[in-house]
Amino acid sequence: RPPGEPDADLVRTCTIITTEANSLLAPIHHRMPVVLGPASWDRWLDRSNQDTDGILSLLVPAPSSDFVVYPVSTRVNKAANDDPGLLDPIEVP
Helix, strand or coil, X not given: CCCCCCCCCCCCCCCCCEEECCCCCCCCCXXXXXXXXXXXXXXXXXXXXXXXXXXXXCCCCCCHHHXXXXXXXXXXXXXXXXXXXXXXXXXXX
8 A cells, every 4th residue: 555545455566676697597688587496485575574684695596407498489579479389499590
């Protein structure tokens, strides 16, 4: 709810936090989303956690071994395209 408006409708939002890219993704882009593993979820979501340094220590690149990279169509560059085919691998000429 907006500050000072306790009766206002809830505003649902989200944020994608990024960090520098790991070695696998760096050739594609210089940053990547932070990916928190299940072991970090409770610490990240604990509203009473005031350990800023500890929380910031979670904002690091995920291991390259957690990812698979393959070429896809440039159709992924347009938000209007929204279908499972966007994930299909393509042959690179």
